[in-house]
Amino acid sequence: MRFILFAALSLGFASPALADWQETLDKARGQTVYWNAWGGDARTNAFIAWVGAQTEAQYGVRVEQVKLTDTATAVTQVISEKSAGQDSGGSVDLIWINGPNFLAMKEQSLLHGPFATDLPNARYLDLGPDAAASVDFTVPVDGYASAWRLARFVFTYDSAVVANPPADMAGFLDYAQANPGRVTHPDVSNFMGATFLKQALVEFAPDKTVLQAPVTDEAFATASAPLWEWYDALRPLMWREGQTFPENESVQQQMLNDGEVDFGVSFDPASAAGAIAEGLLPDTARVFVPQGGSIGNISFVAIPYNAANAEGAEVVANFLLDPATQAHQQNIEVLGSFSVLDPSRLNADQAALFAALPSSPALPKLEDLGPTLLEPHASWMVKLVDVWADRYTK
Amino acid sequence: MRDEGRSLRAVVAVILLAGFVLPILAGFAQTGRAAFGVLPAIGAVEWSLDPWRTLAAMPGFGTSLRLSLVTGVGSTVLALMLAAGFCALLHGRMSTAAIGRLLMPLLAAPHASLAIGLAFLLAPSGWIARAMSPWLTGWDRPPDLATVNDAWGVALIIGLLIKEVPFLLLVIGSALGQLPVRAQLAAGRALGYGRGMVWVKVIFPQVYPLIRMPLFIILAFALSVVDMAIILGPSNPPTLAVAITRWFSAPDVALILPASAAGLMQAAVVAGAIALWIGAERLARLIGRWWLSRGGRGYATGPGLWAAGVVVFTLLTLGVLALLALAVWSFAWRWSFPQALPQSWALRAWMTPGAGWGRALQTTLIIGGVTTLASLALAIAWLEGEDRARRGRAAWAQALIYLPLLVPQIGFLYGLNVLFLQVGISGGMLAVIWAQMLFVFPYVMIALSDPWRALDCQHIRAAAALGASPWRRLVAVKLPMLLRPLMVAGAIGFAVSVAQYLPTLFMGAGRVVTLTTEAVTLASGSDRRIVGVYAVLQAGLPFLAYGAALLVPGLVYRNRRELKGGNA
Numbered sequence: 001m002r003f004i005l006f007a008a009l010s011l012g013f014a015s016p017a018l019a020d021w022q023e024t025l026d027k028a029r030g031q032t033v034y035w036n037a038w039g040g041d042a043r044t045n046a047f048i049a050w051v052g053a054q055t056e057a058q059y060g061v062r063v064e065q066v067k068l069t070d071t072a073t074a075v076t077q078v079i080s081e082k083s084a085g086q087d088s089g090g091s092v093d094l095i096w097i098n099g100p101n102f103l104a105m106k107e108q109s110l111l112h113g114p115f116a117t118d119l120p121n122a123r124y125l126d127l128g129p130d131a132a133a134s135v136d137f138t139v140p141v142d143g144y145a146s147a148w149r150l151a152r153f154v155f156t157y158d159s160a161v162v163a164n165p166p167a168d169m170a171g172f173l174d175y176a177q178a179n180p181g182r183v184t185h186p187d188v189s190n191f192m193g194a195t196f197l198k199q200a201l202v203e204f205a206p207d208k209t210v211l212q213a214p215v216t217d218e219a220f221a222t223a224s225a226p227l228w229e230w231y232d233a234l235r236p237l238m239w240r241e242g243q244t245f246p247e248n249e250s251v252q253q254q255m256l257n258d259g260e261v262d263f264g265v266s267f268d269p270a271s272a273a274g275a276i277a278e279g280l281l282p283d284t285a286r287v288f289v290p291q292g293g294s295i296g297n298i299s300f301v302a303i304p305y306n307a308a309n310a311e312g313a314e315v316v317a318n319f320l321l322d323p324a325t326q327a328h329q330q331n332i333e334v335l336g337s338f339s340v341l342d343p344s345r346l347n348a349d350q351a352a353l354f355a356a357l358p359s360s361p362a363l364p365k366l367e368d369l370g371p372t373l374l375e376p377h378a379s380w381m382v383k384l385v386d387v388w389a390d391r392y393t394k
Numbered sequence: 395m396r397d398e399g400r401s402l403r404a405v406v407a408v409i410l411l412a413g414f415v416l417p418i419l420a421g422f423a424q425t426g427r428a429a430f431g432v433l434p435a436i437g438a439v440e441w442s443l444d445p446w447r448t449l450a451a452m453p454g455f456g457t458s459l460r461l462s463l464v465t466g467v468g469s470t471v472l473a474l475m476l477a478a479g480f481c482a483l484l485h486g487r488m489s490t491a492a493i494g495r496l497l498m499p500l501l502a503a504p505h506a507s508l509a510i511g512l513a514f515l516l517a518p519s520g521w522i523a524r525a526m527s528p529w530l531t532g533w534d535r536p537p538d539l540a541t542v543n544d545a546w547g548v549a550l551i552i553g554l555l556i557k558e559v560p561f562l563l564l565v566i567g568s569a570l571g572q573l574p575v576r577a578q579l580a581a582g583r584a585l586g587y588g589r590g591m592v593w594v595k596v597i598f599p600q601v602y603p604l605i606r607m608p609l610f611i612i613l614a615f616a617l618s619v620v621d622m623a624i625i626l627g628p629s630n631p632p633t634l635a636v637a638i639t640r641w642f643s644a645p646d647v648a649l650i651l652p653a654s655a656a657g658l659m660q661a662a663v664v665a666g667a668i669a670l671w672i673g674a675e676r677l678a679r680l681i682g683r684w685w686l687s688r689g690g691r692g693y694a695t696g697p698g699l700w701a702a703g704v705v706v707f708t709l710l711t712l713g714v715l716a717l718l719a720l721a722v723w724s725f726a727w728r729w730s731f732p733q734a735l736p737q738s739w740a741l742r743a744w745m746t747p748g749a750g751w752g753r754a755l756q757t758t759l760i761i762g763g764v765t766t767l768a769s770l771a772l773a774i775a776w777l778e779g780e781d782r783a784r785r786g787r788a789a790w791a792q793a794l795i796y797l798p799l800l801v802p803q804i805g806f807l808y809g810l811n812v813l814f815l816q817v818g819i820s821g822g823m824l825a826v827i828w829a830q831m832l833f834v835f836p837y838v839m840i841a842l843s844d845p846w847r848a849l850d851c852q853h854i855r856a857a858a859a860l861g862a863s864p865w866r867r868l869v870a871v872k873l874p875m876l877l878r879p880l881m882v883a884g885a886i887g888f889a890v891s892v893a894q895y896l897p898t899l900f901m902g903a904g905r906v907v908t909l910t911t912e913a914v915t916l917a918s919g920s921d922r923r924i925v926g927v928y929a930v931l932q933a934g935l936p937f938l939a940y941g942a943a944l945l946v947p948g949l950v951y952r953n954r955r956e957l958k959g960g961n962a
Binding site for chain 1: 921
């Protein structure tokens, strides 16, 4: 790893220091950045299109979103290119990436950088060693990915149908006993399905500190035992008796809208408000989080080692961190996802941008969301998904 | 002229070998290397059987395999029985051309859009349930019933049948055109056999050899379909082809190795199923001979035929309703259970081409147009080469045409992608156009071969006697006379191109966005209204192409009765 890093440095792939930013801007002008991002959310897609229009006007950098059904597709693409010996001019310029995908790319040395700490707008971030923008699923980012948006695990429901949503994950079992077939979660091979299980794992684990270290078989057995006990009781009471699951959270949201189930899941606290505005959920839709808080993380963008338009990608990553961009993104009428910037690093004008944002009855206040629980180390998620598949995929 | 024919044939053969066969083999070689442990990009360099062991130990692998076989073989057998029964019932009561026109919407609609519509139609909260709730069913919220994505794959089989039965009806219909059905039917009935028995004992055995190859194509397709199986099939575990697609794109890159092994396995499943089918044919031939020579007049087959008729009619109705449901959704704003129609309407989904469908439509049109024209040109060159060499088609050449349709795409596409990257043409329109041609050319070739051979030689001889050169005879006599078959072949090719999912996805590196890739992506989203727009466009384009194939020759040759092709 270190050797590769030095090799990259000596070859001139090193990230530009702040002083070289002008050079990056010059090179980026005229480039088209192929941003590989999950394409299942129309508002995110529209936001990315807006970003492209802005960067083209300001920096001459066009953005093309490559809409993925699964982020891993982009990882596979970079691996294909590497196996074909295509070490430059690659087709993926920027990836919206998190968790196991980031871990896989970082471990396989498939990422360009470190670049993130040298972006001019990185000065608005808290980049301390333990800060949320420096760690992805407990894996140090080391400048190989740049923060983009804040994600918090929330449940959506229709307040006209469900008067008292479950107070915590254990409460879902009580709810399912009273209402069989009305609870489900996305397929566990999907990120959100795995997050549903992780939320329960974090809530039930006897000792939560082990979750922050790479997983071991013994630690997993102890930490996950109460989870499986709960899940074995819940599963037969789930939608379709837990034999099949919606492919992802969007499909589950559609099922919530159709009235097939009573809860949706999302990584975006503004999802209910956004879906109401789009006509995709009834006006009475709301969000809630379990009492003890919910899992949260920061979404990152990363650049593959062989990206054809790395400079353009850096310009886009930098633009995403601009206070004006972050305020636009937090606007409920646009995307509604919370800013990743450190409020204490903003000046009065920048802070005013955030204060002026509109509100909505379906949009929770930051204090309603409770504490943010740390993501377990990425290896826990991999293990959780494997064990779940072993137990329940026959 | 023989020499000229030979050189033309040689050019076509070289294009096919270098352009089609070698890449497929090379793609398989890449996949094969990975299946046996060699993929240097992820640090796997040692030959081993580990990928196969991992594959066998994958959770749900056995179930996936079984699901593929049940849905693939089951839907093909059912489709054959239903289509044969329906033809027996309707033959003589309706012309093949009329049936073809009626079936056109379903023939033209790509699998993906049909599946999306069907999923909404059949779901517990779907259109059928909405239309009957709560006044009939008493449901004020949808019941927890597995009517789509069921663990047995019934919904997937229904979806496949809706696409396969119309295709078979058309194929059987054109085969019947080559047989003296009416006379044989009269003779059989005079000998005391019922209408159904004459079909089973006399006509069907003559039809079967003519539809055997299309059946194999259907079988291979049903065993390895991905887009329809994602939308309608079971998910935990899914069918083998879907499982492979998932493994190829799993975050754990090491899964590429067992996924490659499974890709080879998929090819073996198709080969095995075809072998099994051929074995069953042999058996049926033995039993059939004995049964025929016994001479029994058999039972009344009327009820069986009517049952087939009812089932086929139901399937066709479901198919049409599925397409209609998509159209309704594309104009909806809020449409919640149990409303039979949307509560509020909006044109928003259609008013925003900039949000994506405008570009996707343009890309689809360009790719479809180029692949279709290139495939037509190649097919014409091939057939003209055969004419000039005055030779029929060798068996190997026939096999060459069918090869891409019988080999599962998932088996070689990943390897092919790596290969393309080495050459440096991935992620572009060119790669997608080429990969789609693998599947478009065979259909164009199949559609064009029979009309081409049936061309009346006298006109061509007359032209030759008047001193026209071979090229002049081609351009001034053959092609104009073949305008209608050419347009039909082009429409089929265009429809096939529009529907391509995996080749576009893999070869375009996700960058080449067509209506189909976008529709399948959005089908896993939450907005049926946008999906409706894509699916309507996706189903509409081939429909327009077929419509043009029917109308244009009539307009061009409005004063040439024999060339309008209205009787075909």
